[in-house]
Amino acid sequence: MTTTAVRPTAAASRNRTGETARLVAAAAVVVVIAVGSIFVGVSDVSLPALVANDAGAWEIFWVSRVPRTVAVVLAGMAVAVAGLIMQLMARNRFVEPSTVGTVESATLGILVVTVLAPDSPILTKMLVASVFAVLGTALFLAILRRLPARNTLLIPLVGIMLGGIIAAVTTFFAYRFDLLQTLSNWMIGDFSGVLRGRYELLWIVAVLVLVGLFAADRFTVAGMGQDFTTNLGLNYARTMRLGLMIVSLISAVVVTTVGAVPFLGLVVPNIVSLLFGDNLRRAVPWTALFGAAFVLLCDIIGRTIRFPYEVPVGMVMSVLGAILFLFLLLRKRNA
Amino acid sequence: MPETLQTAPRLSARTRWRDTIRSTPPGLVIAVLAIAAVVLVAVFLTIDLKGNIAYILPRRAIKVSAMLLVAVAVGVSTLLFQTVTANRILTPSIMGFDSLYILVQTALAFVAGAATLATAPSTLKFGLEILLMVGFSAFLYRWMFTGATRSLHLLLLVGIVLGTLFRGFSSLLQRLMEPSEFIVLQDLFFASFNNVDPGLLGVSAVLITLVCVGVWRMRHTLDVLALGREVAINVGVDHKRVVMRVLLACSLLVAISTALVGPVTFFGLLVVSLGYQLCRGFRHAWLLPIVVLIGAIALVGGQLLLERVFGFATALSVIIEFTGGILFLYLLLKGSLK
16 A cells, blocks of 8 residues: 555656646746747837847837736736636636636626726726626526536537627627727737736736636536535535636736737637646646747737737737637547 | 416416417418518608608618618528528528628738729629639538538537637738728728618629529428438438538528628527517428518618617617527527427
8 A cells, every 4th residue: 555655656746846847948938939029019129229228229128018028928827727717617628718708798897887987997997897707707607507418519609609698788888888999999909008007907817827726626626516526525616706706807807908818718728738638737837838828929920910010919819719719629520 | 476376377378379370371470571561661761751852762762672682681591501401590690601701802802902892893893702702601511511420519619610710810811901901991891781882782682682583493492401411312302402502592692691781690590580480380482481571570670669769870780699699599508408
């Protein structure tokens, strides 16, 4: 008995060192991409200019480029991790906050607060958006509980439709109050408006990602159902509430600061699971890193493809993400 | 307790009402719907008619003809699509047909230049678009419907994602164009019932009539097709050829309605579901006119209600999206709960 108990532990610790090394290497790659993205843009911010202590270059560096890259990394990590948590809770690989109505609900929340109290500070808007996001996601989870069989493809379909219905309500009122153009700012993620002083609330999601990292195992257990969870001595309702809060808060904060980033939370956790299997402790950091890298690349593509104009990252993401999603859907068909 | 006592008779009243409808001869249903449609059109044309009548009346006539054409195009194409795929949930729009049309148009503008496209003869342009769209959709949907697994849910999900992909790709291409070209193109797309191109109306009317004559002549074959692929083949229908032909008709109709007023995702689903509720049996000879009439009543009546009662301008498509989405969710859940 002792030998069997010891051997896996030894293997696990050996694995863990290798794992840490690989994670550090991957993080280094993300940092390299991030640094690279700092030097992409219309105004000249080149390494020689910075070394020569060009005041203008340094100013753009600190006011625009660094905040933008930080925002991209934070949003990428958070949205991907939110997708992973959503997938664990719904026990379905094809859901994420933008396919179950969370993002649409957050958008509706911002619209409501914009109509009722247009001058309210961004923190208030975020709070209202979060409340709406929680309600929308809870509605989805409630519908999910009433579905008799856990049909893999039915669940995302129901979620997409729910999102569509909420989006129709939002469009209706945006149209009535002449806010359609403002609305499109929230619906298509775009980092071009990120400047120092306008993105700092995104740091909130960094905290939420950390909470998600430590609670990830619980969401897996909670996804197994109420009885199973209770048998393991875990408070089912509290765990589901925690997951709901993390996913909704992340979505609301990201939508209010940069807009929706579609498919990211769906594609990244799936790719991570294809590459590394379903070990959850490992999946969370990898998902965060891949999410950051993916959004960084999409943002660089968006900035260079039509230079000197910019294509919003949400647009690039919706094309790339949809192609990847189709690939994931049809992969099983041929197998 | 008092609640259950109340609901019991109400429920039976509802079934009795449905039985009454089901036992009404389809001819009578069509007659009633036709009268309602004619009355609504007349009201739409004449309500609050004052001021410069010579100016207002033709504009209203254009608007109402566009609605009627869309009602025919969307109703017939959805019914055909559901018949061919033997289900009650798939519609051309949900499967991404109309976003495909917009993508084809954008891609053409991207390759040829929006300015060239805007000045090119509209019939030539329309012909080219239809050709590309039919070719592509035939390839795409034949591949999907003849695949090894034919899970309805997979098809639906793939269709919805394809629609998103087409839309995303169109907007990406639009962003990649010169800003001046983008503005020209934008004018081509965002048509609504309020600014329909009268030049397109004539061409569309002719095309829709031609397609409808063809469809009407196929109505008995369609009845057989609705029974499923195996039955149809056993009875001696050349399934592959007929399906191709129906898909061609669908592409044409979707292209026309999208060109006229832009995408209306759930309208077809709404109209055809209502049509099946009102029509006893599944004969296309009855279903086709019923579906078209319901479409006309919904569009003209809905627009009338919005404009005159609620004082809104063009939010009809949003309301269609909302109610259609709820109906879709209901059908989806009902189908899977069975």
